[in-house]
Every structure is written in structure tokens, then in C-alpha cells.
Amino acid sequence: MPDDSRLTESEFLAIRTLVYDRFGINLTDQKRNLVVGRLQKVLRIHHFSTFGEYLDFLNADTSGEALSDLIDRISTNHTFFFREPEHFRFMTAVALPLLSRTLAERHERDLRIWSAGCSSGEEPYSIVMTLQMFFGHAYKQWTAGVLATDISAHVLRHAARGIYPLERLAKTPADIRARYFEPVDADTIRVKPEVQADVTFRRLNFMSESFPFKKPFHIIFCRNVMIYFDAPTRAALMKKFYDVLAPGGYLLIGHSESLGRDSVYFDYVQPAVYQRKP
Numbered sequence: 001m002p003d004d005s006r007l008t009e010s011e012f013l014a015i016r017t018l019v020y021d022r023f024g025i026n027l028t029d030q031k032r033n034l035v036v037g038r039l040q041k042v043l044r045i046h047h048f049s050t051f052g053e054y055l056d057f058l059n060a061d062t063s064g065e066a067l068s069d070l071i072d073r074i075s076t077n078h079t080f081f082f083r084e085p086e087h088f089r090f091m092t093a094v095a096l097p098l099l100s101r102t103l104a105e106r107h108e109r110d111l112r113i114w115s116a117g118c119s120s121g122e123e124p125y126s127i128v129m130t131l132q133m134f135f136g137h138a139y140k141q142w143t144a145g146v147l148a149t150d151i152s153a154h155v156l157r158h159a160a161r162g163i164y165p166l167e168r169l170a171k172t173p174a175d176i177r178a179r180y181f182e183p184v185d186a187d188t189i190r191v192k193p194e195v196q197a198d199v200t201f202r203r204l205n206f207m208s209e210s211f212p213f214k215k216p217f218h219i220i221f222c223r224n225v226m227i228y229f230d231a232p233t234r235a236a237l238m239k240k241f242y243d244v245l246a247p248g249g250y251l252l253i254g255h256s257e258s259l260g261r262d263s264v265y266f267d268y269v270q271p272a273v274y275q276r277k278p
């Protein structure tokens with residue numbers, strides 16, 4: 001159990017304000033123990049005896065590395081392959097048939113998907129596998145791919161390697177395991193290169209003023225990220241997603257999250273699935 005007596009009220013407030021202002025993450029009072037638990041190690045590494053010294057170090061750092069390390073430690077990165085399978089069924093049964101038909105009618109073959117808050121990569125790789133299974137032999141005729149972004153440099157490094165402990169595949173159907181993964185050793189498995197090749201990983205902070213994309217996306221996955229944000233931060237993010245989605249494009253959020261049914265920017269389709277208004 002972390003010793004939270006070492007973190008004073010004003011130090012907690014300073015960390016909380018910094019994390020909120022820079023990353024949008026809302027560290028409520030209940031997260032106090034989590035903050036102590038996750039930052040204790042960094043105090044040890046730098047031989048700081050108080051959180052005050054750590055805050056001075058954070059404020060003096062101009063390289064951005066200390067802040068990057070802070071977010072790596074604070075953010076929750078839990079994820080696994082084919083999490084919330086209803087979304088992958090929706091892609092196959094509804095979104096991909098509709099989007100591919102509409103694009104093909106316009107003689108376009110460029111289907112763009114964004115995994116926003118991709119963590120260690122299980123989500124974007126699951127999306128590519130779903131695309132490859134849906135299109136089959138025709139997949140080569142599409143420039144379909146997934147942009148996968150996260151704030152944490154640490155998870156992105158893991159994601160790019162594409163190597164995972166077997167337990168991350170607990171919810172992955174056996175045929176998909178056999179087709180898209182290869183064993184590394186008894187406990188570890190690797191995503192096949194043809195899946196890896198279609199995911200581009202980039203670091204991106206949702207708090208950026210605007211997103212640097214030239215072309216709109218057809219589907220955005222932003223799942224189990226907004227639970228860490230408060231209502232104003234979520235509302236600002238919705239507007240930014242609206243701006244980078246093609247009309248009629250889909251926004252998929254976590255099943256424990258909600259946009260409500262009267263969003264200005266999105267129509268409700270089914271639980272955790274929304275469609276951009278025209």
C-alpha cells in the first residue's frame with residue numbers, strides 16, 4: 001500500500017493541475033493513492049526525498065522528457081486484442097459494407113481509420129485483422145490502413161514491436177490467432193508483418209489545439225479514454241473528432257462511456273457507436 005502521507009495537499013493539487021492542463025486527465029481525490037503508488041519509483045530513481053523536489057524538477061525541465069515520463073506513469077494503458085467484440089462485429093456487418101460501397105461508387109479506394117488512444121497496439125492491430133478478413137483478396141486494391149496514436153511514448157514503443165504475452169489474446173478467436181499471429185516462445189506471441197505493415201504509430205496529445213490530418217477519417221475508435229476526462233474536455237474532443245471525420249463517418253467509444261443521445265455533432269447508432277452528422 002503506497003504511503004500517501006508523503007504527498008501534501010498542495011503537492012497533489014499541483015500534480016493534478018499539471019496533468020489536467022497538459023493531458024486532460026482528471027485526477028480526482030480518489031486517485032491520490034494511485035498518484036503516490038505510480039510516482040514513488042521516480043522519486044527513488046532521482047533520489048528525491050519529497051514530491052516537492054519532484055515538482056521542482058518537473059517545472060525546471062525544458063526538454064519535455066520529465067513530463068513525458070510523468071504521463072507514462074499516470075495513464076492507464078490496460079487493453080487487449082478484440083476488446084469489446086461488438087465493435088468488430090459492427091465494422092464487419094455494417095460500417096465496412098456501407099463505407100466500401102460508397103467509396104467504390106466514387107472510384108475511391110482509400111479507407112482511413114484512426115485508433116485514438118491506441119495504448120500498446122492491440123486495438124489497431126485488431127482493426128487491421130478485421131479489415132483484411134472483410135476484404136479478403138480485394139484487400140490489396142484498397143489503401144486501407146490504421147493510424148494509431150497515443151500520448152504515451154512508452155506504450156507506443158511496445159506497440160511498434162508487436163510482441164505480446166499470450167494472455168492479451170484471451171478474447172481472440174482461435175482462427176484469428178492461427179492466421180495473424182506467430183509464436184515467439186511458450187508465453188509470447190508476435191503479430192504477423194502483414195498486419196504490422198498497415199498500422200502507423202504516432203504520438204499525439206488530445207489536448208493539442210487541432211489535429212494535424214490532411215484527409216478525413218471514415219471511422220474513429222476512441223475507446224476507454226474519455227473516462228479519464230471531465231465533461232468540458234470530452235465536449236472539446238467531440239468537436240475535434242467531428243472536424244476530422246468524413247460526413248457519415250463513425251465514432252466508436254467504450255461501452256462504459258456515453259455521448260448521450262442529443263449530441264450536436266453525432267447521431268446515436270447503437271450502444272457505443274455514433275455517426276457524424278452530415
Ligand SMILES: C[S@@+](CC[C@H](N)C(=O)[O-])C[C@H]1O[C@@H](n2cnc3c(N)ncnc32)[C@H](O)[C@@H]1O
Pocket residue numbers: 022023024025075076077078079080083116117118119120123149150151152155204205206207222223224225228254
Ligand atoms: C485504457 S487505454 C485504452 C486503449 C484502447 N483504446 C482500448 O480501449 O483498449 C487509454 C489510453 O489513452 C491514452 N491517453 C490518455 N490521455 C491522453 C491524451 N491526452 N492524449 C492522447 N492519449 C491519451 C493513454 O496513454 C492510454 O494508452
